[in-house]
Amino acid sequence: MSLPALVDTLQLLPHPEGGFYREYFRTDAVTSIWFLLTSTDVSHFHRLAKDEIWYWHEGGVAVMHMIDADGVYSTTRVGPPGLADSYVRVLPAGTWFGATCEGDHVLVSAMVAPAFTFADFELADRESLLEAYPQHAEIIRMLT
Numbered sequence: 001m002s003l004p005a006l007v008d009t010l011q012l013l014p015h016p017e018g019g020f021y022r023e024y025f026r027t028d029a030v031t032s033i034w035f036l037l038t039s040t041d042v043s044h045f046h047r048l049a050k051d052e053i054w055y056w057h058e059g060g061v062a063v064m065h066m067i068d069a070d071g072v073y074s075t076t077r078v079g080p081p082g083l084a085d086s087y088v089r090v091l092p093a094g095t096w097f098g099a100t101c102e103g104d105h106v107l108v109s110a111m112v113a114p115a116f117t118f119a120d121f122e123l124a125d126r127e128s129l130l131e132a133y134p135q136h137a138e139i140i141r142m143l144t
Helices: 003-009 126-132 134-142
Strands: 020-025 031-038 041-046 049-065 075-078 087-092 098-113 119-125
Touching: 003 020, 003 098, 020 075, 041 049, 049 119, 075 087, 075 098, 126 134
Parallel strands: none
Antiparallel strands: 020 031, 031 098, 041 098, 041 119, 049 075, 049 087, 049 098
């Protein structure tokens, strides 16, 4: 399926962090969204007050870039066998994270528990992150 057809079929909208999304399930306990990145998109650094789990569905690899509460930077690859570390990645609450796409596109679901609200979402400020983690300046500049 072409990318425009995929966006249309899943009724995706631009996401504030980058890429495209649509919420498809919500209860008080959990929410799930479709999330699509293309080779020209990035998911900008952000953090949530709740845990989030990414589940790979199709396409290339989502390279997850994370800075934990201790300032440790790490990456993991979510995607198909042979190209990625796993189909799934848990992102602990409070972790700064963003993603890049290897391949034409990558489609994941993201689940947040308890249910996501934008009040629990913080998009990173470049200068604040650079001040807090100057050792990670290159990736911070790329994902903010």
